[in-house]
Amino acid sequence: MNWITNYVRPTINSLFSRREVPENLWKKCSECGTMLFHRELAENLNVCTSCGHHMAITPRARFEALFDNGAFAEVKVPEPIADPLNFRDQKKYTERLKAAQRSTAEKEAMLVAEGEIGKTPIVAAAQDFTFMGGSMGMYVGNAIIAAAERAVELKRPLVLFSAAGGARMQEGILSLMQMPRTTVAVEMLREAGLPYIVVLTHPTTGGVTASYAMLGDVQIAEPNALICFAGPRVIEQTIREKLPEGFQRAEYLLDHGMLDRVTPRTEMRDELIQILRMLLGLEPALKGDLPAPAPVENEVDGKAAKSGA
Incomplete structure (x- = not known):
């Protein structure tokens, strides 16, 4: 056995070989x-x-940043029939569902949770665009209804983060039926006198925009989010005209009265806390969750003067 070939050379190569960076x-x-x-x-x-x-950010990562200490409990969503139409295009619908579940590690395109933000109890729902384009199928409809029912049961506001390419074509008319179903769910919140806040993220389009995504008491969007029913390319091809710069983007819609605020994601939590507590008639939240400093009396030249602690 040649020890130079079998031992020395591999050792030298391992020391000087280029390390691969993930x-x-x-x-x-x-x-x-x-x-x-x-x-x-x-x-x-x-x-x-x-x-x-x-x-893009996943609903789970969003909730971890949104809720106090990242703690939240998932709300159970009734599961619909997996493939009601036995739909098949290039692949079976069931195969597409399994592939999306593997890639996202989530059951479906919407996650519903309950917890507190700034010590304000809420119910929240968020769509995952990486799960079949966040498309609205029967599960998403069930998720919004479950979120609304849970909010009414606990007497909490509902905050919804939308991100979708529209209705899910593999479920045909059953997906379109989720538009009136979710509208009824929003009406449940209205009748209960509970706030419903929608945060529109990139992109929010199609039947989602034509239903629950535009029915909020307060409409907020993330910067430069595409928000529309039909996309700009489809509109340009239809009317054969060049659209204005930034057409259907969040800032454009804000300027034309379709949104209340455009808020960066890093400031969204504080914005939601402020709006929710205002709508609920609660005292403003304190930064850092600390009590207000009590005034302390100091003797200055024989006179009592008040100063912050």
């Missing part, structure tokens, strides 16, 4: 091209630290 340590911003370290990006809620571009 590909998932860095992510490139699609807007400005900046390479972002994954931990820094996650701490900034998937918002580019260079240009402020809002990248």
